[in-house]
Amino acid sequence: MALAHAILALLADRSFSGYELTKEFEGSVGCFWKATHQQIYRELAALEERRFVRADLVAQEGRPNKKLYELTEAGKRWLSEWMAEPSEPCAVREDMLVKTFAGYLTSPEVLIADIERRKALHAEKLEYYRQIEREHFSDLSAIPIEKRFGYLSLKRGLRYEADWVAWCEDAGALLRSGIFTPSG
Amino acid sequence: MALAHAILALLADRSFSGYELTKEFEGSVGCFWKATHQQIYRELAALEERRFVRADLVAQEGRPNKKLYELTEAGKRWLSEWMAEPSEPCAVREDMLVKTFAGYLTSPEVLIADIERRKALHAEKLEYYRQIEREHFSDLSAIPIEKRFGYLSLKRGLRYEADWVAWCEDAGALLRSGIFTPSG
DNA sequence: AGTTTAGATGCAACAATTTGCATAAGTCAA
DNA sequence: TTGACTTATGCAAATTGTTGCATCTAAACT
Numbered sequence: 001m002a003l004a005h006a007i008l009a010l011l012a013d014r015s016f017s018g019y020e021l022t023k024e025f026e027g028s029v030g031c032f033w034k035a036t037h038q039q040i041y042r043e044l045a046a047l048e049e050r051r052f053v054r055a056d057l058v059a060q061e062g063r064p065n066k067k068l069y070e071l072t073e074a075g076k077r078w079l080s081e082w083m084a085e086p087s088e089p090c091a092v093r094e095d096m097l098v099k100t101f102a103g104y105l106t107s108p109e110v111l112i113a114d115i116e117r118r119k120a121l122h123a124e125k126l127e128y129y130r131q132i133e134r135e136h137f138s139d140l141s142a143i144p145i146e147k148r149f150g151y152l153s154l155k156r157g158l159r160y161e162a163d164w165v166a167w168c169e170d171a172g173a174l175l176r177s178g179i180f181t182p183s184g
Numbered sequence: 185m186a187l188a189h190a191i192l193a194l195l196a197d198r199s200f201s202g203y204e205l206t207k208e209f210e211g212s213v214g215c216f217w218k219a220t221h222q223q224i225y226r227e228l229a230a231l232e233e234r235r236f237v238r239a240d241l242v243a244q245e246g247r248p249n250k251k252l253y254e255l256t257e258a259g260k261r262w263l264s265e266w267m268a269e270p271s272e273p274c275a276v277r278e279d280m281l282v283k284t285f286a287g288y289l290t291s292p293e294v295l296i297a298d299i300e301r302r303k304a305l306h307a308e309k310l311e312y313y314r315q316i317e318r319e320h321f322s323d324l325s326a327i328p329i330e331k332r333f334g335y336l337s338l339k340r341g342l343r344y345e346a347d348w349v350a351w352c353e354d355a356g357a358l359l360r361s362g363i364f365t366p367s368g
Numbered sequence: 369a370g371t372t373t374a375g376a377t378g379c380a381a382c383a384a385t386t387t388g389c390a391t392a393a394g395t396c397a398a
Numbered sequence: 399t400t401g402a403c404t405t406a407t408g409c410a411a412a413t414t415g416t417t418g419c420a421t422c423t424a425a426a427c428t
Binding site: 008030032033084110121122153180 | 193213217281282295298306325334340355363364
């Protein structure tokens with residue numbers, strides 16, 4: 001039920017509609033949580049029923065109406081209580097590493113191609129996080145304390161993507177070295 | 185449906201029972217996949233129905249009988265085809281980073297305690313992977329080629345855990361520096 | 369003699385996630 | 399003016415993942 005907490009964590013700062021939350025989860029917050037619009041809308045409905053959030057219908061000109069959700073006192077309390085509980089490492093399920101593990105069933109070229117593709121993906125995400133870092137966290141003392149905490153999460157995202165890029169280079173070099181081919 | 189592929193990837197090397205597979209997923213293979221015994225038994229039954237694996241009942245003395253599963257030709261083909269498809273990064277859902285993101289809702293001490301706990305967990309796992317590295321991959325040229333590929337996956341696990349430890353130290357230092365407290 | 373630990377498998381219920389479909393208004397370019 | 403894209407929300411079904419329980423054998427501990 002931790003998606004609920006991720007949503008409440010965003011709503012602690014300001015109000016969001018489901019659509020806006022979806023965008024957030026696809027972007028910067030994506031460094032620590034992934035969720036589709038379906039999950040978010042369903043979870044918001046559940047949170048509203050539990051009175052942890054409250055919704056305001058906002059009529060808009062030129063576009064569909066939206067439901068703006070805000071955190072209630074009960075929601076804030078529930079979130080704070082959860083913060084004190086120990087956190088477990090998230091489950092890893094990496095297709096890529098299943099492939100390297102059984103790499104002898106295909107040709108090194110197939111693996112290398114996929115690794116290069118992944119390297120590009122992670123490098124792109126890394127650049128995106130670096131841009132956020134430059135634009136929002138270049139001077140921590142200049143931003144309100146509540147916003148500074150996001151930097152800790154972003155730092156993890158920066159590390160994670162940089163680390164993937166480094167592994168891709170590492171693994172690519174090993175595969176090209178010929179250690180994994182009978183002839184080499 | 186990628187758990188299926190992870191199971192087949194293990195069975196490509198040798199036959200396993202469900203119980204043995206569970207142990208594998210808890211240990212070394214845990215660096216790229218997490219699965220409970222329930223998931224594994226269910227998936228094995230489904231794979232058997234699709235004829236990607238075949239089961240042999242093995243009577244054992246002194247302990248319950250077991251079902252030894254082996255990969256079929258069809259299963260091997262299906263796995264090889266899957267290997268050529270591009271792999272997507274796995275979904276990240278990190279409770280810890282939700283907490284750092286909304287860290288202003290609790291005290292730095294609460295965050296620091298959890299970060300220290302996580303650091304110990306990741307350091308332990310890192311040591312475990314290092315032990316596997318020493319015991320199984322200290323000389324790549326001395327082991328059969330099929331087994332060498334596992335080192336690529338292990339290397340990712342080593343990096344991942346080391347990177348977490350480094351982040352924990354980083355985040356801990358920042359939290360202790362007082363940047364995140366109004367008085368500091 | 370009784371409890372715990374390890375090996376071995378499985379059902380049932382529940383929770384979470386993904387995927388496909390559906391709607392509806394407005395913008396913007398070919 | 400047709401087609402693609404963005405904003406905005408949602409249902410239904412299928413797939414995956416988790417949790418609690420249940421069974422059986424045998425060794426090892428207390």
